[in-house]
Amino acid sequence: MSGLLLERLVAGRKGFRLPPLDLLVRPGEVVALIGPNGAGKTTLLKTLAGLLPPLQGQVARPGKAAYLSPPGSVAAGFSALHLTALGRAALRRWSPGLALADFEAARAALDRLDVGHLADRPFDRLSSGQQQLVLIARLFVQDAPICLLDEPLALLDPAHGQAVEAAVRALAAEGRMVIASTHHLPFAAQADRVVAIGPDWIDISAPARALGPDRIRALFGIEAPACPCCGQAVG
Numbered sequence: 532m533s534g535l536l537l538e539r540l541v542a543g544r545k546g547f548r549l550p551p552l553d554l555l556v557r558p559g560e561v562v563a564l565i566g567p568n569g570a571g572k573t574t575l576l577k578t579l580a581g582l583l584p585p586l587q588g589q590v591a592r593p594g595k596a597a598y599l600s601p602p603g604s605v606a607a608g609f610s611a612l613h614l615t616a617l618g619r620a621a622l623r624r625w626s627p628g629l630a631l632a633d634f635e636a637a638r639a640a641l642d643r644l645d646v647g648h649l650a651d652r653p654f655d656r657l658s659s660g661q662q663q664l665v666l667i668a669r670l671f672v673q674d675a676p677i678c679l680l681d682e683p684l685a686l687l688d689p690a691h692g693q694a695v696e697a698a699v700r701a702l703a704a705e706g707r708m709v710i711a712s713t714h715h716l717p718f719a720a721q722a723d724r725v726v727a728i729g730p731d732w733i734d735i736s737a738p739a740r741a742l743g744p745d746r747i748r749a750l751f752g753i754e755a756p757a758c759p760c761c762g763q764a765v766g
């Protein structure tokens with residue numbers, strides 16, 4: 532499988548545009564997307580997902596893309612198990628409904644994220660953090676080689692945050708391409724590459740360089756020996 536290829540891609544919306552971006556994300560790679568509030572991370576992820584049209588340039592996707600919106604933004608009246616199993620609906624185009632195997636895969640995915648006990652609860656009645664874990668579990672049963680995650684760690688307690696970080700790694704280990712926006716810089720430090728969106732620039736580099744004090748100063752306008760969002764040491 533080839534990678535997710537961006538060629539001179541300009542993502543934007545009415546009255547807002549990012550600088551052109553060239554990037555090849557390979558299967559198995561985790562790319563962290565960082566930048567201040569309003570920098571354009573969601574705009575870029577939605578453009579990569581095909582939810583917003585590029586203003587210029589090209590996005591070549593080697594397969595389906597799954598976009599996971601920020602925590603708390605999905606409403607669904609199904610049980611957590613059913614919602615997870617529905618991630619496999621696209622695999623069952625010619626069959627009338629979900630099969631036992633879909634529910635088994637969904638249950639295994641929920642267990643993997645340590646939320647198997649929530650399987651029969653209505654998704655709408657879960658906390659935002661619990662919903663986020665269910666939606667990450669759903670990615671494992673989806674046939675989407677490209678996973679675009681919008682702030683997947685937001686709203687999670689430290690233990691579940693670690694579980695999601697491990698899940699992101701596991702998605703990549705299955706050969707998927709993962710791009711995740713984050714304000715949690717220790718997570719970005721574990722990525723293979725970091726795309727940093729500044730006021731009028733985009734930089735792609737290795738985490739050690741992207742998260743150095745000079746870059747953090749240029750990006751956020753602060754001195755940051757530690758993560759600005761949690762105080763944890765970066766690196």
Ligand SMILES: Nc1ncnc2c1ncn2[C@@H]1O[C@H](COP(=O)(O)OP(=O)(O)OP(=O)(O)O)[C@@H](O)[C@H]1O
Pocket residue numbers: 544545547566567568569570571572573574575
């Ligand atoms: N639905 C919308 N319609 C028009 N403009 C929008 C919309 N959503 C966001 N914007 C604008 O697009 C720009 C980029 O916003 P975006 O949500 O992509 O930033 P972000 O980096 O994801 O921010 P955050 O870290 O706060 O989530 C901002 O100027 C924002 O005000």
